[in-house]
Amino acid sequence: xxxxxNTAEKKNFLxxxxxxxxxxxxxxxxxxxxxxxxIISPRANGTYEENTLVRYQVEVSDKEDGESKFQEIPxxxxxxxxxxxxxxxxxATASSQTVKSDPPGLQTIxxxxxxxxxxxxxxxxxxxxxxxxxxxxxxxxxxxxxxxxILEGTTGVWGSIKMPTHPELTKAQTADIVSWIxxxxxxxxxxxxxxTEGSFRLKSPAASPGKGGAFVLIASYTDHGLKDxxxxxxxxxxxILIRCQ
Amino acid sequence: xxxxxxxxxxxxxxxxxxxxxxxxPSLASTSLSSTSLAATVxxxxxxxxKVIVAGAGISGxxxxxxxMKKGHEVAVxxxxxxxxxHVFTGRDGLSDGLYADFGADHITKPGYEHFFDYVSEFNLTxxxxxxxxxxxxxxxxHLLRMIDGKFYSEEMLADPAVLKKIGFNxxxxxxxxxxxxxxFSSLFLKPYLGKFTDEFQPFGVGYDELDKISIAxxxxxxxxxxxxxxxxxxxxxxxxxxxxxxxVMGFRGIPSSEGDTYHLQGGNQELPTAFARRLGERVxxxxxxxxxxxxxxxxxVTYKAFGYEEEKEMSADVLVNCIPLxxxxxxxxxxxxxxxKQYVVENMAYSSHPxxxxxxxxxxxxxxxxxxxxxxxxxxxxxSIWQASEPWEKASEEGARNDAPTKVAGGSPSExxxxxxxxxxxxxxxxxxxxxxxxxxxxSAQRGLAAFREVYPGKKDTIVQALTVDWxxxxxxxTCEMLPFPIGEMHKxxxxxxxxxxxxxxxxxxxxxxxxxxxxxxxxxxxxxKEIDQL
Numbered sequence: 001x002x003x004x005x006n007t008a009e010k011k012n013f014l015x016x017x018x019x020x021x022x023x024x025x026x027x028x029x030x031x032x033x034x035x036x037x038x039i040i041s042p043r044a045n046g047t048y049e050e051n052t053l054v055r056y057q058v059e060v061s062d063k064e065d066g067e068s069k070f071q072e073i074p075x076x077x078x079x080x081x082x083x084x085x086x087x088x089x090x091x092a093t094a095s096s097q098t099v100k101s102d103p104p105g106l107q108t109i110x111x112x113x114x115x116x117x118x119x120x121x122x123x124x125x126x127x128x129x130x131x132x133x134x135x136x137x138x139x140x141x142x143x144x145x146x147x148x149x150i151l152e153g154t155t156g157v158w159g160s161i162k163m164p165t166h167p168e169l170t171k172a173q174t175a176d177i178v179s180w181i182x183x184x185x186x187x188x189x190x191x192x193x194x195x196t197e198g199s200f201r202l203k204s205p206a207a208s209p210g211k212g213g214a215f216v217l218i219a220s221y222t223d224h225g226l227k228d229x230x231x232x233x234x235x236x237x238x239x240i241l242i243r244c245q
Numbered sequence: 246x247x248x249x250x251x252x253x254x255x256x257x258x259x260x261x262x263x264x265x266x267x268x269x270p271s272l273a274s275t276s277l278s279s280t281s282l283a284a285t286v287x288x289x290x291x292x293x294x295k296v297i298v299a300g301a302g303i304s305g306x307x308x309x310x311x312x313m314k315k316g317h318e319v320a321v322x323x324x325x326x327x328x329x330x331h332v333f334t335g336r337d338g339l340s341d342g343l344y345a346d347f348g349a350d351h352i353t354k355p356g357y358e359h360f361f362d363y364v365s366e367f368n369l370t371x372x373x374x375x376x377x378x379x380x381x382x383x384x385x386x387h388l389l390r391m392i393d394g395k396f397y398s399e400e401m402l403a404d405p406a407v408l409k410k411i412g413f414n415x416x417x418x419x420x421x422x423x424x425x426x427x428x429f430s431s432l433f434l435k436p437y438l439g440k441f442t443d444e445f446q447p448f449g450v451g452y453d454e455l456d457k458i459s460i461a462x463x464x465x466x467x468x469x470x471x472x473x474x475x476x477x478x479x480x481x482x483x484x485x486x487x488x489x490x491x492x493v494m495g496f497r498g499i500p501s502s503e504g505d506t507y508h509l510q511g512g513n514q515e516l517p518t519a520f521a522r523r524l525g526e527r528v529x530x531x532x533x534x535x536x537x538x539x540x541x542x543x544x545x546v547t548y549k550a551f552g553y554e555e556e557k558e559m560s561a562d563v564l565v566n567c568i569p570l571x572x573x574x575x576x577x578x579x580x581x582x583x584x585x586k587q588y589v590v591e592n593m594a595y596s597s598h599p600x601x602x603x604x605x606x607x608x609x610x611x612x613x614x615x616x617x618x619x620x621x622x623x624x625x626x627x628x629s630i631w632q633a634s635e636p637w638e639k640a641s642e643e644g645a646r647n648d649a650p651t652k653v654a655g656g657s658p659s660e661x662x663x664x665x666x667x668x669x670x671x672x673x674x675x676x677x678x679x680x681x682x683x684x685x686x687x688x689s690a691q692r693g694l695a696a697f698r699e700v701y702p703g704k705k706d707t708i709v710q711a712l713t714v715d716w717x718x719x720x721x722x723x724t725c726e727m728l729p730f731p732i733g734e735m736h737k738x739x740x741x742x743x744x745x746x747x748x749x750x751x752x753x754x755x756x757x758x759x760x761x762x763x764x765x766x767x768x769x770x771x772x773x774x775k776e777i778d779q780l
Contacts, residue, residue, distance in 0.1 A: 053577035055535060075720065113687045116717035117597070124571065125597045125686060125717055125724070153625035153685065159481045159728060161596055162685035165625045195720075199575045 035062035035223045035236035037078075042217075044240035048202050056080060057197045058219040060236070065223050068196050073221065075196045076115060081218040084189040084204050088243070091214035095241040099220075102235075105180025108173045110222070112166065120185060120192045127158045129185035138182040146182075147174035202244050214243045293317050295561040296777060297546055301528050302330025302722060303349075304752045304766040305567030306520035307363075309527060311774035320559065321524060322548055324533035324568075325721035328521045332763065333722075334512025335602070338712050341675035344512045345602040345633060347714040348722070349763050350681070351377035352513070353504035356497065359767040360516070367519040370510040372672065376619050377506035378683065379629045381427055387616035389702070391623050396702055402426070412472030427502045430477055433467040434460075434491055441492035444758045447739060452485050456735045460487035482729040490729075493759045510672050513763070537564065537578045537749070544748050563777050565750045567770070569724045571595055578749075586746040588737050593755055595724035597716050601627070601682040601693035604710035608636075608678065613703025618680060626696035630682040637674045680708070686717035726762065727755035743769075750777060 040057040048054050058078050059068050066072025085091035102110065109115065117125035118132075136142040149157070151174055153165040166174070184190070188205040204213050220237035294317045298309045301323035309319040321328075331348040339345065351374050352360050364371050375383030389396045392411055401407050408418035420432045440450040455463070460479035469477065479487060494501070509515045521528050531551030538545045544564040547556050566573055570593040582590060610618045621629045684693050690713035698706065716723050730738050742756055754760050756769035 052579075052581075053575070055577055076718070113717075116687055116715070116723075122574075123592070123594055125595070155625070156478065156480065159594075159731075160478055161728075162598070162625065162628070164685040164688045199577055 030226065032223065032225050032229065032232045032234055033063035034234040035060055035065065035073075035221045037219050037221050037236040037238045039217060039219050039238050039240050042240075042242055045242065047243045047245055050244045051201065051203055053199045054202050054242075055197070055199045056193075056217070056219075058221075058238075060196065060221045062221070062223045062236070064226060073196070076194050077110065078194065078196045078219065078221050079110065080193040080195075080198075080200070081216075081220070082191050082193070082200050083216045083218070084213060085216065086204075086213045088214040088241075091216050091241050094216045095218075095239040097239065099235050099237050102222075103176075103180055104173075105176035105178075106184075108169065108177050109180065112169065112177075114177070115194050117163075125161060126163060129181045131158075133182050133185040136182060138179075142182065143175055143178045146178040147171060150174040150177065202242075204244065214241050216241055292780075294563055294777060294780065296320075297322060297544065297559060297561040297564045298567055299534050299546075299564060299573070300324075300330070300567035300569075301328035301517075301521065301530070302567060302753075302766070303332045303517045303520075303763055304754070304770045305330075305565070306517050306524065306528070307767050308565050308567060308752050308770035308774050309524055310520045311771055312777060313524060313527070315774065315778045317778070319524070319527050320561070321528045322532040322534050322546065322559075323528060323530050326531050326551075328528055328530065329514045329517040330722040331716065331725060332514050332517050333714065334514035335712065335714065338710060339602075339604055339679070340677055340710070342673050343604065343634065343675060343677060343679055344673070345600075345679050345681065345712075346508060346513045347600055347602065347712075348716070348725075349513050350600065351380075351506040351508050352763065353499070353506055356499040356504050356761065357764045359771065360764050363516055363519070363767070364509070367516070369515050369519065371507040372510050374506050374508045374633070376617070376631045377508070377633075378681075379619065379621065379631055380503055380506045381425060382500070382502035382505055385617075386619050389615065389617075389620045391621055391700065394623065396620075412470060414468070414470040414473075416468065417470060417473050425502065429473070430464075430491070431501060433464045433469055433477075434488060436467075437463070437488050438492045438495060441489060441496075444493045444496050445740070447485060447489035448736070452488060455488065456483050456485040456730075457733050458484050459732055460484045463488075479729075481731055483732050483735050486730045486735050490759065497759065499761075516763070534568075534576055537576060539564065539578065539580070539746075539748050541747065563748050563750060563780070565752055565773055565777070567752050569595060569722070569753065570755070571724055572721070582746045582749070585737075585741045586744070589741050592734075593738070593742070594728040594731075595755075596726055596728055597686050597724050599684060599686060599688070599713045599715050599717075601684055601690050601697075602633075602710075602712045603630075603680040603682065603690075603694065603697070603708045604712075605678045605680055606676070606707045606709055609705060609707040610703055613705075615703060620701075622696075622700045624696045624700045625685070626688050627682050627684045627693055627700065630680055630697060632678065633681040634673070634679040636676045636678055637672075686715060689713065689715075727760045743772075745773075745776070 038059045040059050042048065042054055042056060058080065060073045060078055061067050062073065068075070068078065083094065085094065101107075119128050121128050121130045123131070132146070136146060149163065150166050151169065151171070154163045157163070169177075191200065193200055202215065216239055218237055218239040220235055222235040223233050225231060225233035296309075296312050296317055296319045298305045298312075298319055298321040301321045305321055305323070306328060309321045312319050333346070333348040334344050335347045336342070336344045352371065354361070361371070363369070376386045379388075381388060386399075388399055390402065391397075397407065403422050405418040405422045408421050409415070413421060417432065421429065437452070440452065441447070442450070460482045461474055461477065463484045464474055464477050464479070529550070532548050534546050534548045535556060536547040543560060543562050545558055545560040546564065547558055549556055570590050574590050581587060608618075617632065619631050682693060682697060684696070690711040693713065694708060694711040716725065742751065745751065750773045752766070752769040752773045754762065754765045754769075757765035757772075759765060
């Protein structure tokens, strides 16, 4: 009897316990899948004329978020970094780099609504990050001034257009944003674009004319993670190298 | 000669709408066009040109419509899935069939003569919309203005003692107590405006040097106080541009109040829709232009058709760009545009802002003892609010229901009326009211509402819905009007912005002598259609 009870218990364990453990295990280890990012155009290793507009198209596929071709990926969350290297061998190294997470300031810029009105190097509704960095060189006091403006909004600083308030951001976050902009936006070798498609001007910095140099394009997308684990988000990217004539 | 006569005949029949006697009734429907007529009766207009119009906003649609009427073959390529662009009337989320214009807000009289011509041509109805976007043209607006945290009524601001206390000097206080605030800049600028005699000639009147200073510097030179400068703004605006603009407004008889205000019954999108209906399949939605090639005799564009991955080509004699330049500059063009045109394309700056649309179940402000909801605030997320529709009952009580809708066809400014509050209605059978408010881009409607509740001087409101379209997020129509030219750059923009570059023509709100809402879209489109017709 005792043995029979044991057998029944074992059977119960086999039939109920194991599947239960498996389900629980699956639940515990359920993981977010990284997005797959592909640069459809321009083609890798292509050669383009200096100072022309180059069209780009990026495709994103993420198991959880969806497909960019079905417009399930918010286009303004897809980024393209275009970086110039005077030394083509360094460009080749950069184009094979593994995925790196963004610095905190850039992360917040991407997650907030900054890029609706500001581009890195062109005037949109608001001034470009480049123009901001020219007017406000990197300093503690400029970081404080601009952080305050992001938080409280402004009028009349760059014309009549109002900048909205950003109460959803913390002081630390706005300081990170400003610090990143003032440090990086003035760098003539790099530019950033948003959207799954668009165009960029292939222009090498004035100091080092294009011949012999190369541009590294890094398209990236950071997914939204799993519904119950939104912080487990993952970044996917593809990098290619193109040259200019 | 024969062909010319035929062409004229086609043009006239389409304009007069008497094509019905020649073709079947179905062809005489809204999709009737000269080219469909031509195809049917075997006629081809002489010198008919093939024209690609880039962008199906109000400019692109108007230009294509005018070209079609003149007997040309047109294709309008629109990147997004709807036509109308920034002229957008929304209904989703509003009750009882109410609607609101989330983009282009109002039309004025005087100032919208071309617009009103189309109102007549398409049998649309313009209804009075007093106090539109904070306009103080209509009497009885009872505007409350917040200054330094305190609300002032119009009566209070007519008292020189109150004005002096705010910080205006004696001359300014005297002027503002006797004149409306919208006339304020004329106190300083009036002596300058007489020199302009031709709206196409801002240069050479003796003010060329004024492009190098701001209009704020002129105010200052003319004795404006610090307080006046705060209200007048213009620190980044070329003085020459600003003076020229005021002069052109004067030439066209547009008062500084901006005139009496109206909107179209059914929403302002009724006009782009009327163009699009008549253009029919010529308007190709979800057909983004990817690249442009142009030469001395023609153009070709690379585009994508909706649902197809492969890129296609279309050739034409002419391309009219009606895409805002802030987006057009991202389209590769070969060979490159001339340096002068390229500068305009790359540097034209636009404004962009949302309207918050609030639906209220009653006129709650009356319970709080305010005569109107026309208010101006100093909150960073909301700067003004006004009433955009009257409840049906109210309009009915005042006898407007029987003779409504109030048709306002084109004609002399005197035909318009001031549209005192109560005569205006959206002609929707509801007791609910649409309020509109003004704020910066990037702010949600709920945050806009929270800001309103923070600054509204009454006890409570009955707002039950808050909506907005954040145009800054819009991929296809992110911009509103062009911004004034910055200091020292006017000669780089004018008259270049009106000129074609080879076979590429330009129409849009900026491409006119007076950039002013939808009217300048229509004016520039008609101008371009005429220029192409005469090629």
